[in-house]
Amino acid sequence: MTRDGDDLRVRVWRGGTDGAFQDFRVPHRPDQTVLDVVTWIQRHLAPGLAYRFACRVGMCGSCAMTVNGRPRWTCRSHVADVANGGRLDIEPLANLPIIRDLVADLTPFFEKWQGARGRFVPSAGRGDPTAAIAPSEPRRRQADLAVECINCAVCYAACDVVAWNGDYLGPAALNRAWVAFNDRRDGAPEELLRAVAGDAGCHGCHSQQSCSRHCPNELDPSRSIAGLKRAGLPAWLRGGDGL
């Protein structure tokens, strides 16, 4: 526990993969977030410190970092909740290349969204009537449970399967695929199931559920991945190619 006014002892990752921690002392303030700490360091102690943020209110998903070993959104992580005896270790997200300091390169993460066919394939044209989907429809409700992803990559950084298998699509991309699969306007559900089948897709998941444990939006990618596994089974039994 830290008292307001005490200095926090903060270690911040500097440099690339072969970088090292740099020590800082930062005054502790009431209601201070981890992002506030990083910003304070950049403004007062290390102007060259690279980090990424945008909205500061938990909507954009750009400020995720590893804080005391756990991936978190830093803008809504209060120091009082996460500091360990006044100590904070702040590193870039795991399982991604480091650009510099606290900035991870999210390119592989978003490439995998494409790999999981996380985009909508229309089944109707401009002249067709708008599809009416009631909020109470079971598949719509399934999609609702998974749709609020902010692409922060916290789940991706928390997943050991991502660390073990560089090709594994990861929880966020598979969660997105589950949303698309439950959109009954989607024109190519079987193509989607093919994209997420296999060891690098939903069947690579070991149900460790770290994704669901750490998702800051309290989504449950494990549920989505299990849904994809179940959805793939009847398609495979029907003799679907590549499933």
Next chain:
Amino acid sequence: MTALVRHRGHPAYWAFLLHRLSGLLLALFLPAHFLVLGLALDEGAAFGAFIAWSEQPLVKLSEWLLLLALALHLTGGLRLLALEFLPWSERQKALLAASFGGAALFGAGFLFALV
């Protein structure tokens, strides 16, 4: 140690770890198990000697640990089947508790049979 735990300190991860480690242990044990069973067919005396050796307390304890590993692997596997093939349940913690609890009951039962 802290570096190892990091994001992994939660029950579903422990369940994964136990399932994997118990599976490895059983995979290592099975060839030895079949070898001993094979002795019973071909070399009765050697088999008898092995059975006598296996009455030692330390061997009995290892036997119990193996049974516990088997129970953990079985109940953990049932949990995974439920998780993947049944409609998703919000009660993941209850599922975990049921699988750990089932294995503990099995282990306790075998302990009573052993002593």
